Amino acid sequence: MSQRSVAILGSTGSIGTQALDVIGRNRDRFSVAALSAGSNIDLVARQAVEFDVPLVAVASGSPEEVRTAIGAYAARAGHTAYAPEIVVGDGAAVTAAGTGADVVLNGITGSIGLRPTLAALEAGSTLALANKESLIIGGDLVRRAAKPDQIVPVDSEHSAIAQSLRGGRAEEVRRLVVTASGGPFRGRSRDELRDVTPEQALAHPNFAMGRVITTNSATLVNKGLEVIEAHLLFDIPFERIDVVVHPQQQIHSMVEFRDGSTIAQLGPPRMLVPIALGLSWPERLEDVDEPCDWSMAQSWDFAPLDDDAFPAVRLARRVGEAGGTFPAVYNAANEVAVDAFHEGRIGFLDIVDSVARVVDEHESAHTGSEFDASTVEGVLGADAWARGQAATELGL
Structure with missing residues (x-):
């Protein structure tokens, strides 16, 4: 697999931080093209410096706040020349989604993820979809916008189904x-x-x-x-x-x-394996998570x-x-x-x-x-x- 560029929407949330963990352990496979966050300026600034991200998009705050936070982390890292493009406002995530990155991971929660989902599809990116709401409320609107195999599910249940469907x-x-x-x-x-x-x-x-x-x-x-x-x-x-x-x-x-x-x-x-597969689909990365330990006695239950x-x-x-x-x-x-x-x-x-x-x-x-x-x-x-x-x- 050649190196893929990734835009992460919701980079300071659970899905986003885990995705950056996966990318950090596979820097030969991925680069980060854009990060978008809601209001956690401090964390997104640290992420941006760590991964040398060219575009940082934040929904709340001011460009000056973002620029100051990034400058502080860049100074500590000795990366004083780092000066990414900064976008702030309601449309910030849409801008990040439409960069044309190879993969856009939509880890936003809620219906506000709909416009970024459509922007990623329109830009031709593979959409690693953790924001289930955008597909659910968008329905056929999203499906019509997507080319075959352009959407890769990141929810663990749907990732499991996609993997199992390879068997037939x-x-x-x-x-x-x-x-x-x-x-x-x-x-x-x-x-x-x-x-x-x-x-x-x-x-x-x-x-x-x-x-x-x-x-x-x-x-x-x-x-x-x-x-x-x-x-x-x-x-x-x-x-x-x-x-x-x-x-x-x-x-x-x-x-x-x-x-x-x-x-x-x-x-x-x-969620590590579904997230990693969202980034690398259809290939698998090495040692993403610990497998089941079959040397230990265990029982699994099922009920209606x-x-x-x-x-x-x-x-x-x-x-x-x-x-x-x-x-x-x-x-x-x-x-x-x-x-x-x-x-x-x-x-x-x-x-x-x-x-x-x-x-x-x-x-x-x-x-x-x-x-x-x-x-x-x-x-x-x-x-x-x-x-x-x-x-x-x-x-x-």
């Missing part, structure tokens, strides 16, 4: 099996979830993630989003995408073929998903099948509800219940016809409508 032809696939840890409340009934606190919801058993993603893992909204993403990435109908609870998260997902065989991808419950206690996946299937702007409504209403939960305004069960009410309103008021899912403006219009409707539903 598309027409030989019977179903996809997406695994779920079950989150911190696995095994609880709906009644036992009524008094869950924000602190408990953030205590994920396997991953340390941001507030929204960790809460989505507790409600299983995240798994619902992943079911929609799997449908869009692999063009498999929803009735052939299953979810199974696997607490150990050693099997990241599976593909069942029509002859009865199942191929699974195994590895530690970490409890749709009554965790209805988010069932609701996601409904909005995914409806298509259009319904997935954008599901995602946006959930983000508002998660914030309200952490602000102490609503209970844990109210998160998904309120999302369902907003989806119902979107359907009964025929508002789906008011927003054009084939345009960015239409998708983001539905997103804004859902946020307002969710706020109204929750009395915010």
